[in-house]
Amino acid sequence: MSVLVVRGVSKSFGAGSVLSGIDLDIGEGEIVTLLGPSGCGKSTLLRIIAGLEVADTGAIEIGGRDVSRLAPGARNIAMVFQSLALYPHLTGRQNMALPLRVRRLGRWQRLFSPLRLSQSVRTIEREIDAAVDDLAARLAIAEVIDRVPARLSGGQRQRVAIGRALIRDSRLLLLDEPLSSLDAKVRAQAREEIVQIQRSFGLSCVFVTHDQGEALAISDRIAVMLGGRVAQFDTPAEIYRNPVSLEVARFVGTPTINCFEGIVDAQGRVHTGSFLFDTRLAAPAGDTVTVAVRPEHVRLGPARELSGPVLRVVRVEDHGHDGLVHLGRGDSLAPALIARSGQSTSLRSGDEARVAIAAEEALFFTRDGARLESTPVRMADYARG
Numbered sequence: 090m091s092v093l094v095v096r097g098v099s100k101s102f103g104a105g106s107v108l109s110g111i112d113l114d115i116g117e118g119e120i121v122t123l124l125g126p127s128g129c130g131k132s133t134l135l136r137i138i139a140g141l142e143v144a145d146t147g148a149i150e151i152g153g154r155d156v157s158r159l160a161p162g163a164r165n166i167a168m169v170f171q172s173l174a175l176y177p178h179l180t181g182r183q184n185m186a187l188p189l190r191v192r193r194l195g196r197w198q199r200l201f202s203p204l205r206l207s208q209s210v211r212t213i214e215r216e217i218d219a220a221v222d223d224l225a226a227r228l229a230i231a232e233v234i235d236r237v238p239a240r241l242s243g244g245q246r247q248r249v250a251i252g253r254a255l256i257r258d259s260r261l262l263l264l265d266e267p268l269s270s271l272d273a274k275v276r277a278q279a280r281e282e283i284v285q286i287q288r289s290f291g292l293s294c295v296f297v298t299h300d301q302g303e304a305l306a307i308s309d310r311i312a313v314m315l316g317g318r319v320a321q322f323d324t325p326a327e328i329y330r331n332p333v334s335l336e337v338a339r340f341v342g343t344p345t346i347n348c349f350e351g352i353v354d355a356q357g358r359v360h361t362g363s364f365l366f367d368t369r370l371a372a373p374a375g376d377t378v379t380v381a382v383r384p385e386h387v388r389l390g391p392a393r394e395l396s397g398p399v400l401r402v403v404r405v406e407d408h409g410h411d412g413l414v415h416l417g418r419g420d421s422l423a424p425a426l427i428a429r430s431g432q433s434t435s436l437r438s439g440d441e442a443r444v445a446i447a448a449e450e451a452l453f454f455t456r457d458g459a460r461l462e463s464t465p466v467r468m469a470d471y472a473r474g
């Protein structure tokens with residue numbers, strides 16, 4: 090059963106529509122990422138799920154119950170914000186205990202010291218302390234829990250923030266770009282920790298990020314949000330290999346997918362300036378289409394092995410474990426294609442390389458960017474000029 094269902098949610102601020110007709114479902118123990126560029130409405134959607142913002146239309150269901158009209162506190166959702174929002178003057182323990190103290194103790198009991206000495210208040214305080222100790226141990230921050238945030242590492246601060254969000258036993262965790270303030274290395278580590286915590290607590294998780302590498306690394310499914318809509322909602326592999334539109338294909342993948350124009354012939358094959366893709370495309374003859382090819386599907390090799398056009402190497406990026414070869418035509422410096430090379434490439438800028446692309450590895454799109462079905466004729470053959 091779905092833990093969270095978002096049904097037909099739309100939202101405008103003034104005249105500007107931010108979200109339109111958003112549908113999503115998140116299963117038990119699943120991490121779903123809302124991935125999209127800045128301003129596409131990810132945080133607004135997360136805030137609507139949490140009850141911090143009201144949708145104009147649509148509904149939010151948690152555990153099969155419509156919670157659209159419930160206040161944030163009544164939804165039993167844990168949320169971690171981008172800033173982590175820890176109180177700097179409180180220790181990790183006090184930060185984590187806060188939601189329980191607010192729920193279990195009255196305002197005067199929390200603030201007024203003579204009342205804090207009463208037996209019942211002391212019992213509650215002890216229970217809260219035990220709950221914090223238990224959670225801190227599970228989050229591996231027991232040793233540092235009595236420090237203020239300034240004396241914690243970025244990762245420890247993140248765990249305190251997650252602990253504070255989880256202290257009320259929520260099963261659904263919302264994370265709004267929690268890693269964006271960390272540097273790259275700590276960020277990768279913190280990302281792994283989130284997955285570990287999510288798995289060990291069996292949480293369902295909605296994670297907001299504009300970083301596609303992060304989304305591909307941690308998600309069970311990704312909702313690619315573009316222009317206030319969910320453009321595609323699927324597994325990372327499907328989104329990468331089978332994008333439903335050119336905008337999704339271009340948004341996901343680093344470096345960006347190679348794109349060039351082609352013309353469909355009477356047999357449904359596609360001709361570009363340099364390649365002929367022997368496929369059967371479901372498009373009328375004479376139509377202009379966009380051919381899109383991931384860099385790892387652009388093959389480079391000696392003339393005797395490959396039969397595509399010869400391009401000039403404009404630049405080689407050697408990343409150690411692999412490399413990127415930027416290819417252009419003639420003397421033009423503008424790269425026409427980017428190929429991913431193996432661990433070591435002997436190619437240098439100025440060299441010539443013969444290029445080939447397998448027809449079954451190319452994706453085809455209409456002028457409007459909709460995906461076209463294609464059936465390659467010879468699976469193992471490469472497009473040739």
Ligand SMILES: Nc1ncnc2c1ncn2[C@@H]1O[C@H](COP(=O)(O)OP(=O)(O)OP(=O)(O)O)[C@@H](O)[C@H]1O
Nearest residue numbers: 102103107125126127128129130131132133134299
């Ligand atoms: N309370 C508000 N009043 C008016 N406009 C708002 C409000 N909240 C968000 N917006 C606008 O809605 C759009 C979407 O904002 P949102 O924060 O949801 O985007 P986002 O995808 O999370 O972006 P980012 O990655 O930069 O945080 C933006 O244009 C933003 O300026």
